[in-house]
Amino acid sequence: MPLPIRISHDSAEPLYHQIASQMRSLIFSGQLPAGTLLPSIRELAVETECSVITIRRVYQELESEGLVRTRQGTGTFVSEVEADRRGQYQYEAVRDALKQALERIKMSGLGEREVRDVFEQALRDVFPSEEGTR
Amino acid sequence: MPLPIRISHDSAEPLYHQIASQMRSLIFSGQLPAGTLLPSIRELAVETECSVITIRRVYQELESEGLVRTRQGTGTFVSEVEADRRGQYQYEAVRDALKQALERIKMSGLGEREVRDVFEQALRDVFPSEEGTR
């Protein structure tokens, strides 16, 4: 089963960074629970249309952060992660992404009101009108 | 007068890319009208805390896109830009910035309430309390 990862080869953000970042989210959000066997570096390389070495680097980086554990000849597994780090990471990731987007939008000349409107509309796509939420 | 440019040395996005991207916005949005004399590469290098060569590269890239015109010994000036390209670029810039942030939000697994809270916080960071805006 392929991982829900979306990378862009046109983006200025380096490939290994995009992949690592998204895998952190998957792990911290619990979508990849501790013990899960990750795809082999070759599988993930195909899936993300990049080289095996790049994936290898991602796994190494995640291992150095204690998020995964890799064993030669066997595979790479998700490690146990303290609850503390979970919420913290997701919160900061979203906060940074939002800030960056807002900076970008502001620079285009839009004012606070317009930025809010644009974003409000976008949010409705992500959280499709749950009637009872109001 | 320094340009309203904000770059991050920690970001995964390359320096020259951050700078070029923001200068495009300034030009396309009309905040830097045609004929404007841009800061010298040394000034902008100091302002952005990067090397002269990096700024030079940015100016070269913008020149190759027809956005600026540079003359040795004199300086770099903003060129005339067709109205067509303006709206187009700004629209796409906003659209892409939003898209990226939303992808990140989806992947985080945070709920609507939390996302909205984070958004308000980020919005305040980017638009520091302009009292009269309401």
Place this chain on the structure above:
DNA sequence: ATATGTGTTTATATCTATATACACAGTATA
């Protein structure tokens, strides 16, 4: 044993960022 799946190492190309020394344009001034 050996076949097939893992991860690993080594060498290489390209991209990003830098420092240093150079060349041109305009201005002051002798």
Place this chain on the structure above:
DNA sequence: TATACTGTGTATATAGATATAAACACATAT
């Protein structure tokens, strides 16, 4: 009117980060 000065951009060489290919080594099941 020369000429030196000070500001511009420019060229060359180099270091580090990013991405790759190809050959290697380990683990497990036949």
